[in-house]
Amino acid sequence: MRTPISTIHLITKSGHTQAERLGTDIQRWLHRRGLQARIVPLDNYVHAEPGCSSLPDMILVLGGDGTLLRVAGRVAGLGVPILGINYGQVGFLAALSPEEWEAVLPRIVEGRYQISPRIVLGYGLQRDGGMVRSGWFINDMVVGRSGLARLVRLSIWSGGKLISALRADGVIVSTPVGSTAYAAAAGGGLISPELEVMEICPVCPFMSEFRPLILPSSQEVSIRVESTAPECFITLDGQSGWPLHQGDEISIQALQGRFLLVEPDGTSFFQHLQRVGYLSSGQEKADRE
Structure with missing residues (x-):
């Protein structure tokens, strides 16, 4: 048992009528229980300091994984756990369905839940000897070409040593x-969220034996843009990006x-993989038999 939840911020997917309606219903349900x-509107949800008095015990996000990632990026490191109700396509992070909340939420506010810490990777972009951008990402960073068919040339380094070009x-x-x-779509491995690692996965490498590589997340890795022909971009968590220059x-x-994810008691990483179709639960075979 964990400390019971007494204050909750509800954040709904922008412009999603069903999520907004359910958010109002859950708020009333919580108020009736004291x-x-x-x-809180997503666009206005910003907290600057750990331990500030306005931080809630938990954030409940009604939306897809993209909405949850946007919220997590704003509160990572503040010690506020996040629970997601899925209104998106997959719902790997926002694991509850809209139909499950009445069965699960009473147990969570009583303290019957798990906290799953997830690592956050920071980045810094150097250009012409100076730092021009920095920040963090929770899901992934993609360095790659635009929609045109020509490839980009990249080199990957760690500790001053070349990993691959x-x-x-x-x-x-x-x-x-x-x-x-x-x-995963590019051929990478499925990694347990408990591991403190990062994965480097090439996307359609040409005449290269580079395989997906897993390294300690404490180890600094650098990607150098050797050529941008025709164009090269960086994208963070599939939500924001900008063009890169050669060099x-x-x-x-x-x-x-860390980003803290709330998981109801009894859930596991393998159950999530089975639910989204990455692993077979064996139920299909049992149903056929």
Whole structure:
């Protein structure tokens, strides 16, 4: 048992009528039980300091994994756990369905839940000897070409030593959370969220034996843009991005802070994999027999 939940912020997917309606219903349900619950617009949800008095005991996100990632990016390292109700396509992070909340939420507010810490990777972009951008990502960073068919040339380094140079559509650097997203589609492995690692996964490398590579997340890795023909872009968590220049170098390493995900008691990583179709539960075979 954990400390019971007494204050909750509810954040709904922008412009999603069903999510907004359910958010209002859950807020009323919480109020009837004497709990503090506030609906906060996603675009206005910013907290700057750990331990500030306005931080809730938990954040409940009604939306897809993309919405949950946007929220997590704003509160990573603040020690606020996040629970997701899925209104998206997959729902690997936002694991509850809209039909499950009435059965699960009473147990969670009583303290019957697990906290799953997930690593956050930080990055810094250097150009012409100076730092021009920095930040973090929770799912993945993609360095790759635009929609045109020509490949980009990249080199990957760690500790001053060259790991590989390649021509490819791009490279994905993912956390264990991101290993189930674009990296999985590109042939990467499925990584337990309990591991403190990052995965480097090439996207359609040309004449290269580079295989997906898993490294300690504490180890700094750098990606250098050797050629941008025709164009090369960086994309973070599938939500924001910008063009890169030849000679740009991006360094990646785990941050101290963690993103905290709420999971109801009895759930597991393998159940999530089975639910989204990455693993077979054996139920299909049993049904046929």
